[in-house]
Amino acid sequence: MDLRRLPSPDDLLILLTVARLGRFNAVAETLGTTHTTISRRILALDKQLGGRTLERSPHGWELTQLGASAVTAAETIEETLGSLSGLIRQDQHVLSGLVRISTSDGFGSEFVTPALVRLQRQHPLLNVEMLSATRKVSQNRSGVDLEIVVGRTDVSNAQTIFLSNYYLRLYASPAYADEFGLPETLDGVGQHCFVSYVESALQVAELGHRWSAQLPMPKSSFQATSVFAQVEAVRRGAGIGLLPNFMVAGNPEFVPVLPDDFQRQLPIWAVARPESLRSAPVQAVIAWLKEEVHSRQELLAG
Amino acid sequence: MDLRRLPSPDDLLILLTVARLGRFNAVAETLGTTHTTISRRILALDKQLGGRTLERSPHGWELTQLGASAVTAAETIEETLGSLSGLIRQDQHVLSGLVRISTSDGFGSEFVTPALVRLQRQHPLLNVEMLSATRKVSQNRSGVDLEIVVGRTDVSNAQTIFLSNYYLRLYASPAYADEFGLPETLDGVGQHCFVSYVESALQVAELGHRWSAQLPMPKSSFQATSVFAQVEAVRRGAGIGLLPNFMVAGNPEFVPVLPDDFQRQLPIWAVARPESLRSAPVQAVIAWLKEEVHSRQELLAG
DNA sequence: GCTCGTATGTGCATCAATGCACATACCGTC
DNA sequence: GACGGTATGTGCATTGATGCACATACGAGC
Incomplete structure (x- = not known):
């Protein structure tokens, strides 16, 4: 240029x-x-x-x-x-101490872990604890410096920092598609096995299939609290799954299902109390996390 | 702030x-x-x-x-x-008019042509003339809006824009290697037939085998002004040739010779007079060319 | 070891950007 | 309408950035 x-x-x-x-x-x-x-x-x-x-x-x-x-x-x-x-x-300041972060397991391993590893490489005196849980934002954040949360954030005494949107889309494995075919409409999804989060343990409604009347009750379902398990289930032909795009996009083991008819956009936020935000290590985590998310935006949008 | x-x-x-x-x-x-x-x-x-x-x-x-x-x-x-x-x-602009570009034949067909075809598809009113010549940068650029040149650029009243580096390396055909063997050292190259540019017509010294004493005088030589001819000569077993990597890399018809001992890096530049650079079409050509080179950088570096 | 070519750094002259003094224009108040 | 205050623009002097000539350092070749 x-x-x-x-x-x-x-x-x-x-x-x-x-x-x-x-x-x-x-x-x-x-x-x-x-x-x-x-x-x-x-x-x-x-x-x-x-x-x-x-x-x-x-x-x-x-x-x-x-x-x-x-x-x-x-x-x-x-x-x-x-x-x-x-x-x-x-x-110019050597970061040290401990930062405890709560995050969902899919986003956590894909984006939060790399950012934290990079940060800790530069600041070896900084200790990091990453707690994986897919939860909605808690009203009481004792013990945790920073929460990475999905979906809506209705919380009053904390600051929310928007990180990114990502998308839940429908995917199946090529083998499943060959054996059972794929639905032509969203109503047709009801004739298929469905892979999703465990409804009874669901804290973030948007992650579940019930959240929108667009998706019908499935014939049968495979439910897991771990998004890794969900991904693996779809890969092994358990059915059609509602999966985060960033975990499967571009992978030939996953075939998009009705990509033009259905997707669900979810925001991801970092949430922290004001006193946590006065900590340089927490600020550093946020900055590095934003950098990680920003530099890989096409994966999140893909 | x-x-x-x-x-x-x-x-x-x-x-x-x-x-x-x-x-x-x-x-x-x-x-x-x-x-x-x-x-x-x-x-x-x-x-x-x-x-x-x-x-x-x-x-x-x-x-x-x-x-x-x-x-x-x-x-x-x-x-x-x-x-x-x-x-x-x-x-501001629908691009139209005529842009005349001088470029070397190998790089021209591999990188300049695709870029120009893409550009012209988007701007059908734009006419493009591509003149192929392997030359050093000329002091007088009359008739040409943009020159794509190899090697050093010693020119005072024009702007040079770096496009990329590429590499000249030694290659032979598998049949030649089977029949005559390949040298173990650079000195051993002197016992072989050598394929290169025509020395008497050589304007860019770096393209010739004499440019560095690393390469000895060959037993015999096949010289051509066309890099396509050089590539074809090596492919047909005429000897060891000093070829642009982007034309043969990954092609099983060409065997690298002493790849760890010898390579020559050459820069490629776009050169234009200041008044040419005020032309939107010329600017567009440069931009698209850079994009072509950038998006295929691994081929040039390979 | 010496020479040559190339890369980077120093000192002084030159050039371009900025500061300063002043001019012009506009608006509000009396 | 006159005056004062504020905002923006012009011309010349000053300052800081850049160009040019030269010096130094390093690596390659003989």
């Missing part, structure tokens, strides 16, 4: 500040420079982008459509730089 | 280019500046980040851990800026 042909990231960040403050003088004070320089930099940016990014309004400067696109890019750059700065600040 | 406290995004992008190219001089050429400036900017970045981002290695600069974090951030910034640029370009 020709870096000289790209808009100046510094100029984009200035535009972002203008968008926030509305006046050149305010921006100049904030950035420790003069309104003259701000004016000139916006002029230069407009030339780079081939149009006006700002227009005058009674309340000060307002973004044009081009300016709005540029500000979106600037926000990404700002966040990227902020993360890098935060990383550096973290690197 | 205090923007004055953040690392300079421009300096991060320079580090990214250093990480890709490994040498300040190459970066300077690519960015149209001097190695002095690159050196100073890296020094400045190291100060902003509070540590060294690069350390010396036998192959050039290598990233420290801090440098790797910084490069990750730089990649995000680059992509963000690229997306913004792409958005703006989309809004």
Whole structure:
């Protein structure tokens, strides 16, 4: 990529500040420079982008459509730089102590474990305990510094940090499909064996097949509390299973069933009490987890 | 967020280019500046980040851990800026007109052709002329909008854009190996027939066997100006040939000869005058070409 | 060991970006 | 309408970044 042909990231960040403050003088004070320089930099940016990014309004400067696109890019750059700065600040302190994390087993082993291993490699004095449980967010988090939870979060004295969405979709094994065929409609799923979570032990309703009337009662079912068991059951032909996409997408041992008709999107959150969030190790875990999720977003969306 | 406290995004992008190219001089050429400036900017970045981002290695600069974090951030910034640029370009242009490109025949058919075909499929009004010639970068580029050249680029009034490295390695056919055996050392190559470029017509010295004293004078030689002819000659048992890896790697009709003892790395560049680079179609060609090369990097490195 | 080529770093001159003083424009108040 | 305050833009001086010439270091070849 020709870096000289790209808009100046510094100029984009200035535009972002203008968008926030509305006046050149305010921006100049904030950035420790003069309104003259701000004016000139916006002029230069407009030339780079081939149009006006700002227009005058009674309340000060307002973004044009081009300016709005540029500000979106600037926000990404700002966040990227902020993360890098935060990383550096973290690197300057040796992290130690113990962080206890509760997480569901599928997401835990696929995303949380790698992030924590990377973190601990850099901070060997940091001890990590990862408790696997597929549960809804608890009202009382004693003993746990951070919870990774699925679905809705109705909790009042904690902060929720969105990590990502993932998808539950219907899958079967090629052998099962060959032997029993696959349904043509969602109603047809009721004629098949179904693999899912144990309903009586289900804490997160969205993980179960009952959560939506889209899915009929199955002829028979194979239920497990472990998502690994569910995946293995589908792989071995136990039936049609409602599985997290990130565990089976792209694997030829799993055939999507009615992929255009059914999928269920679930958010994953990190939840922590405010006092936990004042801990540098917990903040580090969150940052590294976000990085892990972000860098593998296509697996979660796939 | 205090923007004055953040690392300079421009300096991060320079580090990214250093990480890709490994040498300040190459970066300077690519960015149209001097190695002095690159050196100073890296020094400045190291100060902003509070540590060294690069350390010396036998192959050039290598990233420290801090440098790797910084490069990750730089990649995000680059992509963000690229997306913004792409958005703006989309809004402005249906590509049309004529782009004339000069390129070597092997690389041209393997990488340039597919990229151009894809581009033209999307922009049917765009006409493309691809001139095949294996030459060094010319001082006068009249009639050609873009040159794809191999090896060193010593040119003053044009911009060079690094595309990739590829490798010349020694190969023979299985039949030749059976009949004559293969050498155990590089000196032993002198006892064999050698297939190479026509020395008297050689414009890029690195393509010839003489360029390095590692390769002895051959007993006899088969020389051709067409790399396709060279490949065919080796395939038909004419001798040991110095061939681009991307044309024969993985093909059972070609046996690597002394692969651990000899290889020659060559850079490939796109070169254009500043006024050519102001043309949206030329910019599009460069972008698509880079994408083609990037998405098939393992073939070039293999 | 010597020579050559290449890579990076230092010092000074040059150039581009920024600061400063001032000008112009607009709005609100009297 | 006049005045004061605030916001943005122009021209020239100043400052910081970059280019250029040269120096130093390293590796390869003879």
